[in-house]
């Protein structure tokens with residue numbers, strides 16, 4: 001299949017400017033400033049600093065009112081000296097010099113653009129940048145560059161999958177997935193997870209958990225679902241990963257580690273007439289469908305609660321909860337299990353509520369987990 005890039009123009013570079021008028025409080029857009037710093041740290045492989053900026057942004061986001069003076073941030077957790085300096089600059093000048101410098105940086109711009117493609121991580125982006133490549137056109141016209149299957153799909157459907165997914169589109173996909181799963185196994189359990197379970201209006205993909213009432217019956221189910229989507233002619237891309245789950249392993253301390261459940265990363269075709277109120281469209285696009293990224297994960301039913309919590313996110317919320325568990329409760333948990341280090345035993349969980357009970361915390365509703 002030859003890549004059609006006729007639709008691509010240089011103007012599709014992302015890069016939102018963070019310059020703001022001079023004013024005397026911190027507002028929502030300033031979190032973008034911290035996000036730029038986090039991203040830039042990520043590109044420079046400074047994972048610690050990246051996490052620090054993200055944590056600081058989420059602490060500021062959770063404040064009930066705007067920050068109007070540096071004094072107002074005194075005593076807040078997780079605000080390091082770098083973040084304090086950024087806030088001070090924004091309060092004083094309405095902008096942050098360091099952030100603007102990064103946004104103008106050629107390497108930052110190229111890496112941000114490249115990593116916006118599905119299947120392209122910081123390593124690949126860096127490799128392309130070092131070869132002197134700066135735009136999609138240059139990458140796609142460079143004969144020495146071998147794109148893998150995922151990256152080809154990433155470019156092919158770039159315009160659709162870099163566009164947000166609406167709640168109505170997510171709902172339509174839920175119906176499609178539900179019908180497919182239940183056609184194969186009427187009593188299978190399906191849950192919408194990710195940002196849409198947290199009540200978000202928009203997302204970058206749609207995430208689902210699938211399991212079965214009895215342990216073991218989930219084996220083979222996902223491959224069957226994939227087959228069925230293929231038969232319906234709506235499967236545009238599929239990467240399937242078999243399970244590597246090991247029930248004897250302790251929960252991982254490394255949050256960024258992917259979980260071991262069987263899963264697939266899909267690109268699915270969604271038709272106009274399947275969505276209440278119609279599809280979100282790019283100007284001038286008259287196609288009757290759009291492509292959407294979908295993740296399906298299949299934990300065994302006895303791991304459903306931890307998997308649901310992990311896949312509901314947000315990333316920052318789960319990261320903080322795991323940190324709390326480790327530091328305050330001597331407990332480890334990840335998407336697979338909850339483990340008590342004092343008692344040296346796994347704690348069984350059937351629902352998300354059980355996890356909060358074990359951690360000695362009040363239940364936090366999904367819509368309150370948008371940290």
Ligand code: TTP
Pocket residue numbers: 193194195196202203204205206207258259310311312313314315318335
């Ligand atoms: P995402 O779909 O990346 O994020 P999101 O749904 O919160 O937001 P968006 O609108 O951008 O899609 O991931 C959902 C959650 O799943 C997130 O908290 C991280 C988690 N996750 C895992 O636990 N394991 C994995 O292997 C992956 C890819 C994600």
Ligand code: MN
Pocket residue numbers: 194195196203204205206207
């Ligand atoms: Mn998601």
Ligand code: MN
Pocket residue numbers: 204
């Ligand atoms: Mn995401």
Ligand code: MN
Pocket residue numbers: 194205206207295
């Ligand atoms: Mn996802």
